[in-house]
Amino acid sequence: MRHTDRRRRWISLVAIVAAFAACAAHGVAKPNASPSSIDYRSFDEVVTPILGRMTLAEKVGQMTQVDLAGLSDVDEVRTLALGSVLSGGNSDPEKGNSREAWAATYESCQQKAVASRLGVPILYGVDAVHGHNNVLGAVIFPHNIGLGCANDADLVERIGRVTALEVRATGTQWDFAPCIAAARDDRWGRTYESYSEDPARIAPLGAAMVRGLQGDDLRLPTSVLACAKHFVGDGGTSAEIKKSRFTGQVGLTLDQGDTRCDEATLRRLHVAQYPASIAAGVGTIMPSYSSWNGEKCTSHTWLLTDLLKNELGFDGFLISDYDAIDQCHDDYKTAIGLAINAGIDMAMVSKRHHEYLELLTELVEEGEVPMARIDDAVRRILRVKAAMGLLDSDYQPGVDAQAGAEFGSSNRRDLAREAVQKSLVLLKNTGIAPLRPDAGRVHVAGAKADDLGVQCGGWTIDWQGQPGDVTTGGTTLLQGVRDVASEAEVTFDADGANAAGADYAIVVVGEPPYAEGFGDDADLELPAEDLAVIRRVREAGVPMVLVVLSGRPVVLDEATVDGADAIVAAWLPGTEGAGVADVLFGQTKPTGTLSFTWPRSAAQHPINEGDESYDPFFPYGHGLTY
Known part of the structure; x- marks a missing residue:
């Protein structure tokens, strides 16, 4: 294929090295139009004839993505010539959440698209942010914060490959991942979607995920279109006290806020972190809900066109976040004009797509949005579709009959278990760890030790996640301990009772599941019931290993730290809790290092390596081993 020849791969490698060299030497990202590993412009010979045949209605349709739940009828994909459909966080197929139901829904939508006048296939998008986390039975990997602590680009690329295979087994060909935000204030409820507070650690991991998802050739039925997000500064917003648009409660809010800094800092x-993903060939980028110095990124011409497209050389297309255009101006028509003229190529519209199509058409007819901007947007979208083989004359819209054979398989779960092992960070160890797998009695305490939903966190089946059995299959930490320490007597008590007399106590605490908006937290304190479990076990006088399940560093007071013989940050490990037990019992050594600073108190936030008065509990890069 044109985009996989040796010369282009060499160009890509040079671009990545150059991007990193620039960051290291100057502290700022100023690569000049670094070439991508995929030359999307080379597909113009396929795209131009199609673009020339399009009516204005078909062009604005191609620039529109509608949530599955917002379609009045799936036939709207055909009648409106839509460019894309997505399933948002809670937008599952009507016939259930199985792999088969997802595949049938995709095929239904795609059949409608190819039956339109020009027969241009749609892209179907999902947020598969730690495995195909929307679908029952899928393998769920650790969230990005854990992978950032593993700091293993090869591992991340392999995870991207398996994620692509599981996503394509449902027909879907577009994943809104990876998130390459640098979360600078851990009170943000999306911190776990970030690999690190440091863009130097993020950049190679984000590029690895792009390579894993997109594979060697986007035309292959095993490849998924990646989407780097959220451009730009989504992890740097300033904390404010205001009423949340999600919960209605007045409190600390960071999500969708304002990043206030000069250009050099931005x-x-x-x-x-973006040049590496662009050089890896990422086909789409999603602008952020947030603002830079008071101006929405979604309608910021300098950020989207001058910087991202022109200076950084991004040749794919921009997809707005979920209804993000609505926030650009109180008047919806004005908002649409601002966003499209700024550089948005495709609009993610949950329900008001008829209004969006009508208003965008009016803006073009009135001259407020130039036809040249419309043609540029559609050309970019069609180039990506051509690179994926969707415009080939022999394109088939169905799902490969064999694609689901390995869905959620034990081999794929073995990779997830490896990822768990490598993502754990041993924060403290007085010599108790590794534990002896043949100990007389190991007492496991805390309800979260036997809770797959807590282990997986947000973006797992439900948008916000849910505690309990999320029916994805997998192994809780408790079951993992029983499997790995099979020679020992393993007892369990959810509230921390009955620990007396045990050789070891493993106390599991942490955060309940959450996602964006709902996860903003001013205090980052452990729940009262978890603190009670710690206290009961400590009073029993048993050697204690504290395992923390969380989407960010939580506050551990001096008494908690002093009272534990070992502390392990397990993050949100996903479905394979046995990986935690592997490390606890020495089946493998802990190798993870903190990709985020661990503060002494929430009052220290934002706290990041390099701060003038840097006094954390555990510094960035900290991590013990055996």
Whole structure:
């Protein structure tokens, strides 16, 4: 294929090295139009004839993505010539949440698309942010914060490959991942979607995920279109006390806020990770809900066109976040004009797509949005579709009959278990760990030890996640301990009772599941019931290993730290809790290092390596081993 020849791969490698060299030397990201590993412009010979045949209605349709739940009838894919359909966080197929139901829904939508006048297939998008986390039975990997602590690009690329295979087994060909935000204030409820506070650690991991998802050739039925997000500064917003648009409660809010900094700081902390993903060939980028110095990124011409497309050389297309255009102006028509003229190529519209199509058409007819901007947007979308083989004359819209054979298989779960092992960070160890697998009695305490939903966190089946059995299959930490320490007597008590007399106590605490908006937290304290479990076990006088399940560093007071003989940050490990037990019992050594600073108190936030008065509990890069 044109985009996989040796010369282009060499160009890509040079671009990545150059991007990193620039960041290291200057502290800012200023690569000049680094070439991508995929030359999307080379597909113009396929795209131009199609673009020339399109009516204005078909062009604006191609620029529109509608939530499955917002379609009045699936035939709207055909009649409106839509460019894309997505399933949002809670938008599952009507016939259930099985792999088969997802595949049938995809095929239904795609059949409608190819039956339109020009027969241009749709892209079907989902947020598969730690495995195909929307679908029952899928393998769920650790969230990005854990992978950032593993700091293993090869591992991340392999995870991307398996994620692509599981996503394509449902027909879907577009994943809104990876998130390459640099979360600079851990009170943000999306911190676990970030690999690190440091863009230098994020950049190679984000590029690895792009390579894993997109594979060697986007035309292959095993490849998925990646989407780097959220451009730009989404992890740098300033904390404010205001009423949340999600919960209605007045409190600390960071989500969808304002990143206030000069251009040099924006480049150094929030732009620097993007050149590597662009060089890896990422086909789409999603602008952020958030603002930069008071101006919405979704309608920011300098950020989207001058910087991202022109300076950084991004040749794919921009997809707005979920209804993000609505926030650009109180008047919806004005908002649409601002966003499209700024550089948005495809609009993610949950329900008001008829209004969007009508208003965008009016803006073009009135001259407010130039036809040249419309043609540029559609050309970019069609180039990506051509690179994926969707415009080939022999394109088949169905799902490969064999694609689901390995869905959720034990081999894929073995990779997830490896990822868990490598993502754990041993924060403290007085010599108790590794535990003896043949100990007389191991007492496991805390309800979260036997809770797959807590283990997986947000973006697992439900948008916000849910405690309990999320029916994805998998192994809780408790079951993992029983499997790995099979020679020992393993007892369990959810509230921490009955620990006396045990050789070891493993106390599992942490955060309940949450996602964006709902997860903003001013205090980052452990729940009262978890603190009670710690206290009961400590009073029993048993050697204690504290395992923390969380989407970010939580507050551990001096008494908690002093009272534990070992502390392990397990993050949100996903479905394979046995990986935690592997490390606890020495089946493998802990190798993870903190990709985020661990503060002494929430009052220290934002706290990041390099701060003038840097006094954390555990510094960035900390991590013990055996």
